[in-house]
Amino acid sequence: MYRHSLCAALCALTLALSPALALAQPPAATKPAPKTAGKAVAKKATAGAAKTITIAAGDTMRFAPATIRAKAGSQVTVVLKSTSALPKVAMAHNFVLLKSGTDVPAFATASATARDSNYISPKLKAQVLAATDMAGGGESVTVTFTAPTAPGKYTFICTFPAHFQSGMVGILVVE
Numbered sequence: 001m002y003r004h005s006l007c008a009a010l011c012a013l014t015l016a017l018s019p020a021l022a023l024a025q026p027p028a029a030t031k032p033a034p035k036t037a038g039k040a041v042a043k044k045a046t047a048g049a050a051k052t053i054t055i056a057a058g059d060t061m062r063f064a065p066a067t068i069r070a071k072a073g074s075q076v077t078v079v080l081k082s083t084s085a086l087p088k089v090a091m092a093h094n095f096v097l098l099k100s101g102t103d104v105p106a107f108a109t110a111s112a113t114a115r116d117s118n119y120i121s122p123k124l125k126a127q128v129l130a131a132t133d134m135a136g137g138g139e140s141v142t143v144t145f146t147a148p149t150a151p152g153k154y155t156f157i158c159t160f161p162a163h164f165q166s167g168m169v170g171i172l173v174v175e
């Protein structure tokens with residue numbers, strides 16, 4: 001009786017474990033998969049410094065958010081989305097990040113009339129760290145750049161005529 005019940009118990013145990021055993025031993029073909037996944041994760045982690053920041057701007061002529069952050073020397077992608085309901089000729093926005101020490105009002109004034117060069121003053125373009133094209137309502141424009149290596153606050157503006165003067169300005173905090 002004892003033997004019989006022991007056998008029954010063992011058999012039941014074996015039966016209960018067999019699916020688990022089968023699962024614990026994946027077919028050889030699937031073995032490399034976790035390795036590949038591990039590598040992909042490692043790559044992503046290395047490129048983890050890259051950061052995408054989405055900024056919206058509409059007819060109120062404000063960047064939302066107006067303060068963005070990045071690690072010094074990191075890769076940053078800024079996506080500027082215009083939510084304007086007006087025609088592009090009347091309301092377009094860009095993102096222009098300027099070197100520290102730039103005379104921002106002078107840059108904005110000179111660039112507002114530089115329509116042929118995408119509203120970036122050719123004379124002052126050396127002050128630009130990164131700039132997108134102009135985005136009309138419903139459009140998105142993107143720029144990828146390396147954040148300055150010196151921590152600090154960097155100004156970005158929209159150079160569409162009168163927008164900076166209306167308050168379309170923001171700060172990139174490099175930390």
Ligand SMILES: [Cu+2]
Pocket residue numbers: 057061092093094158159160163168
């Ligand atoms: Cu604008």
